[in-house]
Amino acid sequence: MSSEMYKQQILELYREPENKGHLNNHTHENFRNNPLCGDEIKMEILTKDNKIEDIKFSGEGCAISTATASLITDKVKGLSIEETKSLTKEDILDLLGIEVSETRLKCALLPLETIKGAFENA
């Protein structure tokens, strides 16, 4: 753990994340926050035939949670709901490609938890 956490890729995704914004035809949505740091994230998801067609996120977060949100929203596009639900902490860390401290793990996992939560509510 060091500034390695803030690799160029992470910083770029923080500044210009993919899939940030809103959908106007989404079928699922969910909001989560991390009470520890105040990060807030909303996921809007469009599914068709049990598959994720499109997904956007909004809210405010740190570099880690924003970069993860960008990566995970890219990753789940085209996946089935079941496939999405089965994604794990390891998948997130693989996507990020950095070591994350225990405290910051919560930031990294928030986007995926928010996506999974959208399907629990449905």
Add this chain to the structure above:
Amino acid sequence: MFNSQELKKDFPIFENREGLVYLDNAATTQKPKQVIGSTSEYCKTKNANTHRGIYDLSEEATEEHENSRKKVADFINAHPEEVVFTRNATESLNLLSSTLKDLIPEDKDEVVLTEMEHHSNLIPWQQFAKANNFKLKFITVKEDFTLDYEKAEELINEKTAIVAFTHVSNVLGTINDAEKLVSLARSSGAFSIVDACQSAPHMKVDVKKLDCDFMAISGHKMLGPTGAGIVYGKYENLEKMNPFLYGGGMISSVSYENSEFTDPPHKFEAGTQNVAESVGLANAIDYLQYLGMNEIQNKDKELTKYAIEKLNEMEGIKIYNPGIENSSGIVSFNLEGVHGHDVAEILNEENVAIRAGHHCCMPLMKKFGVSGVCRASFYVYNTKEDVDKLLGALKKVKEVFGK
């Protein structure tokens, strides 16, 4: 004035964590060897349960606990019978929100707080209001980060039962006009409760002069051990209040059906007490008094002033502070375009410990339109070099995020 760099030698943490720049003193302070030694000495030589055994050791343990109470009482200019030991200030405030209802006249049904309360002085009163069908009202925080006292005069009226407020904001560092708020409460026949967690460690606090009804103090924020909180209450009030917790040590007689309770302060101290911790707190007070509370306050001001000046020289910094004349030892800020957690993470790599987040003040953060702020908070062992290291580390944050 004392030499903070020299003082660091009294604090083993700085020996054990070389290069540590500790700037999270509003959360908890480090402990000097005098305090650590006193709790350890108590355990080695005097440990027994208090108010129980008819043997020397128990008598001595009791004496130690009661001497600590006297020390705390002197520190805030109260009588020892008006000082109740709790686990922490949160418990102190919960004690009050759980026991005050019976003392409130029927025609009163409002509690006045400020918008800058720590959750520990907000949530107990939310629950109190819900349970008793009371209204909660909030004295607003103005754009200059001070309280709106005109609003306070409006809000505190004959309907007000309780005015509970923080003496110093744990986020903004704002020193509130406690005398004014207490006097407004008094003239409306309301109880005044001062959350002194961020004031008692940093300035002379005098409950007689302030004339407040109650005060909550946190021992671990003033060099003491964890597990040493305080409620101060005027004896006439404590006498009328029901106990908070029930059990051993707080009764005068017990049958299978009924119990009679002992007098304050022991009425509020059910169960085995944190004696090692109260001894540690007494020694922390000795240490602070040796340094001098006025000196401590001046030191805080000097560092806060220096930090604000230096931060202002940096680009893209927003400071949340009412100015040096109205504040004490706390500087909150945000770096434009960088989330507080990322700031704290990179600072940590530079061995600088600050806090970032909502600081248990979520509604206040919402009011400012931010998810959190970064907070540097100072105490007796902090130096200008510590502030310089903070600024150097902040420059590194800007480098990382500026690419």
